[in-house]
Amino acid sequence: MKAIAADEDYLAQCQAEGLYPVSYYPHNLHFLWAAATFEGRAAVAVDAARKVAEKVPHHHAGALAWTADFPVTPMLAYARFGRWQDMLTEPKPPVHEPYATGIWHYRRGLAFVARRQLDRAGAELAAVKATMTHEAFATTLKELPLLTNLQIASRMLEGELRLREGDAAAAIGVLREAVTIEDGLPYAEPPLWHHPPRQVLGAMLLEAGRPAEAEAVYREDLTRFRENGWSLFGLRQSLRAQHRGHDAAEVQRRFERAWNRADITLTSSRIIADDRILPLLPASFHVFAVTHRGHGNSSKPDTGYMPSDFAADLAAFLDAMQIESAVIVGHSMGSTVAQRFAIDYPSRTRALVLEGAFLPSPHNEAVREFFQTVKGFADPIDPKVAREFQQSTRLRSSRTWWTSRTGSRKSRCRRFSSGAIETRSRCGLSKTR
Numbered sequence: 001m002k003a004i005a006a007d008e009d010y011l012a013q014c015q016a017e018g019l020y021p022v023s024y025y026p027h028n029l030h031f032l033w034a035a036a037t038f039e040g041r042a043a044v045a046v047d048a049a050r051k052v053a054e055k056v057p058h059h060h061a062g063a064l065a066w067t068a069d070f071p072v073t074p075m076l077a078y079a080r081f082g083r084w085q086d087m088l089t090e091p092k093p094p095v096h097e098p099y100a101t102g103i104w105h106y107r108r109g110l111a112f113v114a115r116r117q118l119d120r121a122g123a124e125l126a127a128v129k130a131t132m133t134h135e136a137f138a139t140t141l142k143e144l145p146l147l148t149n150l151q152i153a154s155r156m157l158e159g160e161l162r163l164r165e166g167d168a169a170a171a172i173g174v175l176r177e178a179v180t181i182e183d184g185l186p187y188a189e190p191p192l193w194h195h196p197p198r199q200v201l202g203a204m205l206l207e208a209g210r211p212a213e214a215e216a217v218y219r220e221d222l223t224r225f226r227e228n229g230w231s232l233f234g235l236r237q238s239l240r241a242q243h244r245g246h247d248a249a250e251v252q253r254r255f256e257r258a259w260n261r262a263d264i265t266l267t268s269s270r271i272i273a274d275d276r277i278l279p280l281l282p283a284s285f286h287v288f289a290v291t292h293r294g295h296g297n298s299s300k301p302d303t304g305y306m307p308s309d310f311a312a313d314l315a316a317f318l319d320a321m322q323i324e325s326a327v328i329v330g331h332s333m334g335s336t337v338a339q340r341f342a343i344d345y346p347s348r349t350r351a352l353v354l355e356g357a358f359l360p361s362p363h364n365e366a367v368r369e370f371f372q373t374v375k376g377f378a379d380p381i382d383p384k385v386a387r388e389f390q391q392s393t394r395l396r397s398s399r400t401w402w403t404s405r406t407g408s409r410k411s412r413c414r415r416f417s418s419g420a421i422e423t424r425s426r427c428g429l430s431k432t433r
Contacts, residue, residue, distance in 0.1 A: 026055040034190030040262030049077035082271035084111035098134035211241035229258040234269030307340035
């Protein structure tokens, strides 16, 4: 980060042109993205990845072939941290950029696997393989390892797809191929391929009930990427599965050191699972998951964070969708919003479903104590405090929750674009006002 700050100071003062602002400076941002990724610092990694792409957009990368991976860095960051929403709304790269196009299809494929839309994932896999036949990989890009990266990518996507289809043996087989290909890449910093396939292979072996094999895979990855938290987490899981509690405890201590600046909580050595609820609901339902103001990618105004404000936002969303009334489902904090909505808009509430709800603070001593504690917070809140709170309330068996949901029996699949409230529908990802 000091190198990046020095670069920015130099560029601001000297107005440097040529290679420096589109190669050396973004290369330092590239380092930050890679390092933050290994540390589990999603916010820093995604921010750095976006800056890399801003400094080296596709038309610059087209002129400097060896920077071809810079514009796709945000896509790699989104997928590494399971931000499928961002991935699916990422515009398709220019047609004259085959590598970026291949990565775009690869990441979309993973997003569809995560959402259990396996037919669409299969179509993206086919698109990756078709892109790999582009003539540029035999001519203008032949000296670069970009085709090799796509060979790894296609196998990682295929492995995830086969696993979701229930064929663990095939999934593990193609991941072993990805490992072999990655092992043949020349040394580079950051690594030429962003996601060590052993971290995925180990997770698959654990899911297949083969912890001893997973242990060996994680230990090998740790010789290549020393003390990285992803493989330490997987190694701990594999040791616990073998009932080696003492060894697992030692690895846990190493993991805590490696992960002490992370802003995500792992449930696996790779992030793939996305939505376990919406795809399982009946096709006759049209369900939306709304991310409230101040959360996720929704807008973040300075004021308006009372339950009544959230309820009004939800009413505005229903207006925008031309939905007169809906079943309102709220989880945790969303249960408070759902209750407020039912009180303020009774004619628009068909039914009320509350998950993990709690009584209002006047009737709940623990909640009163919590709000008294929150009142003492000042911006910015210590990230460690926020992380500990999230970890203390998180159900280990779940990976993604949303604060409120609406459902109607209108058309099953609709798409939306642009706006201030982020939504997720049963049929895919969208944003709407």
